[in-house]
Amino acid sequence: MGSNRRQFIFGSLAAVSPLPGLQAKSSPRNISVRGNIICLTEELTRLYEVVPDCDDRGHLYAVRTAAGETYPLLPIDSAAAVWMDERYRQRELNVVARIFPQGPHLEVIKYQSFKDGQLHDLDYFCDVCMISTHKPGPCECCQDPVVFRERPAN
Template identity: 40%
Template sequence: MKQFWLSLMLAVICLTLFSSLALSQSVNGVARPGQIVIRGKVVCLDESGRRLASEHNCQQPSHRFGFDTSDGKFYLFLRSDSATAMFFDPRVCQRELQITARLDAEGQLEIIKVHSIHQGRLYDIYYFCEICNITAYAPGPCHCCRQEFELKETPVPEP
């Protein structure tokens, strides 16, 4: 009898563990979005989602950004992703980039990390104020001294 209760208890514990694992893998039958690493160039889109000419500066707040990958795929960035503020800088948009992002259920990107690529090497790309020693990920004035942030690129250390 004691062995029966132990077996039953073990079965309940296993069932609970496996069902919670299955629930964590999907929400309403939809697989959780994953993380991807892609290379390519930023594309500026107008309010309706049409691509703007490449020479057009993407500096209007109503613009949206997409990403053309080097293998021919296209992704949209989430409108709510504040990390896309970096793309208002035309110097960043002109570079080949490697984006590490979370891919949501609709196939849109939320930025985790942006690297630039020069001669096959990765570089951290960010804005920096030398006076205040402040790092930012969007162009504009320093939050402290109001001097313009400087765009910086530093090589990513080799593993």
């Protein structure tokens, strides 16, 4: 194979290969997203008359940044507090998460809040068992209800 031919093949492959930079985006990334929680379905109902069915299908919660970007939350256990506790939907949050090349959804790692401009850690605590958890409900040890905490982050 002559070098001209080789060069031609290389050129053809380059033409159909992914855009520069896509390689770096082909794996999960850790990000922090600051914003408020919205239900994307209800927002699209308001804007475009999408017919909602949140009661039967569940809310499609998403973080909306001040710049107007929208990141839907994967409906997984680590994200549960937004569905279960309205305080998470009333506060401005910092969502620490992973984001994937397949889409804009966030895998929530943890939620923090902004209170008086200060970053706060959020959790639920059983002060009998001294166990911290990420969603409301009975303590996994003693079954007493866990109590919401919002404490300044260091």
